[in-house]
Amino acid sequence: MPTPAAPDLDLLLTDIRELVECESPSQDLAAVAASADVVARVGARRLGVEPERIVIDGVSHLRWRFGTPRVLVLGHHDTVWPLGTLATTPYSIGDGILRGPGCFDMLAGVAMAFHAIATLPDRDGVGLLITGDEEVGSISSRALIEDEARPVGAVLVLEAAAEGGALKTARKGTSMYEMAVTGRAAHAGLEPEKGVNASVELAHQILALAALGDASAGTSVVPTVLAGGTTLNTVPARAQVAVDVRAWTAAEQERVDAAIRALAPALPGAELTVTGGVNRAPLEERASLGLFEAAQAVAARLGLAPLARAAVGGASDGNFTAGAGTPTLDGLGAVGGGAHAADEHVLVGALVDRTALVAGLLGELLTDRLPERQAAGRRRP
Template sequence: MDPILRYAQSKQSAAIALIRQFVECESPSDDAAAVNRFASLLAESVKDIAKVRPHFAASRGRNLRCEFLLPGAVKKGQILALGHSDTVWPLGTLSVMPCRRHEGRLWGPGVFDMKGGLALFIMAMRALRDLNIPVARKVILQVNSDEEIGSLSSRALTEEIAKRSAAVLVLEPAGPSGRVKTSRKGVGDYHVVVRGVAAHAGLDYEKGASAITEMARQVERIAGFTRLARGITVSPGVIAGGTRSNVVAAECSLDVDVRIPRASDADFLARQFAALRPFDKRCRLEISGGMNRPPMERTAGVAVLFEKARGLATDLGVELDECAVGGGSDGNFTAALGVPTLDGLGAVGEGAHAANESIFIDRLPDRTALLAKLVAGL
């Protein structure tokens, strides 16, 4: 058996204990104090094997960079592992969704997305150290504090370090049956406001121009920008407008989620939104927003990295497949810079952002071993 796999199997209970510790330290994106508590816990858990440097952001929790102290001569270049400390779950979720082991899985808020992935990487680095397996490059784990809310505070930090890295390993949840993610759609938000003319719905109906009626017509047009065959989706997600039923609505607003598989699709959508005109000339349209994360495209560099990982997985007796997904991650930023990026290298499980969030315990050793072999083999 592969020595790293054997090591990871022997450390199974330590891995579970670390994941449990991480899950039981709740860290919702919008609670800087909670995210910082988790960052401190993570820093503490690697202090014997890494140099940890915090990077403070204005209003958010702190981002961390951990440089691992690994055997081997460090040549030029480095490998970047990317993760995030925040979760979508509010404080107190543990009381209704406790971290528990049941039916071969570990359950709990953030266990899959992505505290399991962070713990696996740390276990992988411990394996390299304990087994004295040399690495050729410097290895940095960057843990961002605000991935679930668009990475506003961490994006520049991620891009800066990715540019200096030979490859990026993203510890986000795996796809179905452990698939890694070799392409992700780009994600954007558009915000549309209609300004109409208020009037008494009974006394002066014809003097009013309803922002709601106007928006209803615009919504259909906007949703029509979707091009399913090209993978472009445009989804009106939130709508609000009006004040009282007897007032012709003066204002209505709409938030629209957009997803694109290719960077060039951003221009297509920008043109579509810019071309919107009011049906009722008395209404005004205000349009803002655009892309937040560029797509992660399956470049030649991504394909080479995937083939490498697939070969290493085969050595572990695991068949590794790839998948393309609609959700974005910080890997979108690094791939868009042309840095070979492999995503979904974290835990195998299901239910990200959902009540059934859980990971498969029997997949912890082979995922740990794959991460260790990738780091050693790049």
């Protein structure tokens, strides 16, 4: 395949701005739908064809297919930022730094996907899927992602790069739980002994949950959002906590899952209910290294600096595609930092080279010149 044309930075920045200035917090389905309208418009402008709009459980996802896909490009348009964030953190560019809610994770990557595909002399064999609920676990889109990934030879995920622009060749798996405690209400002043304090029980359970982590194995078990009680003078009859679990291996996920479900109440009369479980399996390096080597070769051919790789604790939809048995390379999106933080930013100077890398890698994979690398990364669920 001929070398793709160089991306146009001005047009790329125009598209990133348009995406960033349409806020898309995952939990607000109307905002996600409005964002999908913008993403569809920008994508159609660059690719010359409208996407298929797929709404699942009220969540808006977009899919482009050029012929029968052999390579899938994957991203998401939802963000973690609530409506109104633009008022305090507007889109801006200064001193080579682009800022705005969701710019790094991962609206710049969405725009880069459009421009990388648009520069290909022949797009036949490319699939592009942009989902709308990645930041909340991809509950509605998981089956769609896995179905799109299984038939293809490779998945390129345009999530933001790791520190220094490194590609992500391994990601921890994630599990998500909620533990609910049922106690018994009573007057906190008149007869507290007649109650079963759900908040006290929850305190015992939070300590037990945190103790399930294993730093030596890289496994974290983190109680996060908690709530309990009704009024100041009432013994709480109910309390609950959300729990975030991260692990490098499926075996560790299974160990923690069994341990959480085996926890018993500390207070007589208290009851525990655990919901949730494993969300994303780990993305292991064996699913990525062949594609990383291919990207390294493309970078050399384009005269770009040698690529680095990283293993990261955060999960992405690349965990699903690797778990479905398809070689997956992640972190091909924007270079910058501050994901989910007030200093979220993108390095403008890296946008063109990074987009050219994605286009070059797509072109290489579409020629089928890498069957051995692709086979080496493939594993079955």
